[in-house]
Structure formats: structure tokens, C-alpha cells
Amino acid sequence: MSGKFLDKGYNIIAIDQSIEMLNVAKEKYPKLKVRLGDFLKIPYSNKTFDIIVSTYAFHHLNNNEKSIAIKEMARVLEDNGKIVIGDLMFKSNKDKDNIFQKLTGEQIEEINDEYYSYIDFLKSEFKEINKELKYTRIDNLIYVVEIQ
Ligand SMILES: C[S@@+](CC[C@H](N)C(=O)[O-])C[C@H]1O[C@@H](n2cnc3c(N)ncnc32)[C@H](O)[C@@H]1O
Incomplete structure (x- = not known):
């Protein structure tokens, strides 16, 4: 996905808590800027990004961690920015x-081993910070959620 954004000329930074994962991304896309970082303490100052995209990572966080991550994403997002979670x-x-x-x-x-989000839970978490959530169901279990 980072490769697709790079191809389209976006100025993007790929963040992950795993140095190994970042090394794989960097090998694939040498021009990609990467940064080691945790959802729960995003290593950027307030209002840094206009769009934040997260794929296949939220299911690693329990509900308490999701709440923290949502507030962190909102903190580093510009006013009127957009968050996309797949x-x-x-x-x-x-x-x-x-x-x-x-x-x-x-x-x-296998599913119970992870923390799949509930759309209803995400909706109420984002509502608390005055953000509206829309979602698209891709198949039985895969969703793309857009928050603005
Ligand atoms: C299934 S991989 C998906 C990787 C990539 N986002 C993609 O879509 O190909 C899940 C990733 O979430 C990362 N992750 C899990 N918990 C995290 C956290 N608290 N902060 C940052 N990254 C986290 C893992 O290190 C792992 O690389």
C-alpha cells in the first residue's frame, strides 16, 4: 500500500512498531520514509498529518489500547484531516x-486470538472526539472505515 501512495507522489511516512517490518518495506521501496513507532504513543507532534491510514494492525490492540490509539491518531491529525482504517x-x-x-x-x-474491532465500538469512540465514521464492508470480515 505504501508503494501505491509513493507511486502517486504522496509525501508519506510508514510507521510500525517492528523494525523488521520497516526493513521489509524499505527493501521493497527504498525511497519510502519509515519511522519506528507505537500506535499508543505516536512519535509526532500535534496536527502533523492530513491523512492517516492503518491497515491490518488495529486487530492487535485490545479495546483499551484502541481507545488510546484513536486519541493518538486524532492528536497528530490536522483539523479536518481524515483517518482510514482497513x-x-x-x-x-x-x-x-x-x-x-x-x-x-x-x-x-484463530479469530478469538486477536482483537477484531466492532464497528459500533469504533463509532462510539470516534463520536466522543466529535468525528463521524463511515464504513464499507469488503467481505464478511474485512471493512474499510473512514473517519472525518
Ligand atoms: C498484519 S501486519 C500489517 C502490516 C501493514 N500495515 C500492512 O497492511 O501490510 C500488522 C502490523 O501491525 C504492527 N503493530 C501491532 N501493534 C502495533 C502498535 N501498537 N503500534 C504500531 N504498530 C503495531 C505490527 O508490528 C505489524 O507489522
């Missing part, structure tokens, strides 16, 4: 129950 999620508890009915025990165990 990840594995559930719409609601009911949606999760329906999906689990079609899965094997092993698949359920």
Missing part, C-alpha cells in the same frame, strides 16, 4: 454470532 472487524455482536455459526472451531479459535 482491517478485520465485526459490525456488531449479532453479526459476530452469525459469522461464527458458519466457521469451524479452529477458525473461531
Whole structure:
């Protein structure tokens, strides 16, 4: 994804807590700016970015960590900036129950090992900081959430 943004000429910085992951990105895209950093303490000052995109990382955070990460993203976002989160999620508890009915025990165990977000939870967290959330469901579990 970083490669696509670079190709389009965006000035982007790829942030991850894993030096190994950043090295892989840098090998693929030598021109990419990378920065070691944690969602829970983003190493940038207030209002640095006009867009923040996160893919397949939010499910590593529990609800308490998600709340902190959301406030951190909002802190480093410019006024009227936009946050985009792409990840594995559930719409609601009911949606999760329906999906689990079609899965094997092993698949359920795998999912329960992570912290898939609930759209409803994210919506209320962003509402607290006066931001509106829209989402697109890509398939059963994958969503793209846009917050502005
Ligand atoms: C499945 S990978 C996705 C990587 C990349 N975003 C992508 O879409 O290809 C999940 C990444 O989230 C990172 N991650 C997990 N918890 C994090 C945190 N608290 N702060 C920053 N990065 C985190 C991991 O280091 C890992 O590289």
C-alpha cells in the first residue's frame, strides 16, 4: 500500500512498531520514509498529518489500547484531516454470532486470538472526539472505515 501512495507522489511516512517490518518495506521501496513507532504513543507532534491510514494492525490492540490509539491518531491529525482504517472487524455482536455459526472451531479459535474491532465500538469512540465514521464492508470480515 505504501508503494501505491509513493507511486502517486504522496509525501508519506510508514510507521510500525517492528523494525523488521520497516526493513521489509524499505527493501521493497527504498525511497519510502519509515519511522519506528507505537500506535499508543505516536512519535509526532500535534496536527502533523492530513491523512492517516492503518491497515491490518488495529486487530492487535485490545479495546483499551484502541481507545488510546484513536486519541493518538486524532492528536497528530490536522483539523479536518481524515483517518482510514482497513482491517478485520465485526459490525456488531449479532453479526459476530452469525459469522461464527458458519466457521469451524479452529477458525473461531484463530479469530478469538486477536482483537477484531466492532464497528459500533469504533463509532462510539470516534463520536466522543466529535468525528463521524463511515464504513464499507469488503467481505464478511474485512471493512474499510473512514473517519472525518
Ligand atoms: C498484519 S501486519 C500489517 C502490516 C501493514 N500495515 C500492512 O497492511 O501490510 C500488522 C502490523 O501491525 C504492527 N503493530 C501491532 N501493534 C502495533 C502498535 N501498537 N503500534 C504500531 N504498530 C503495531 C505490527 O508490528 C505489524 O507489522
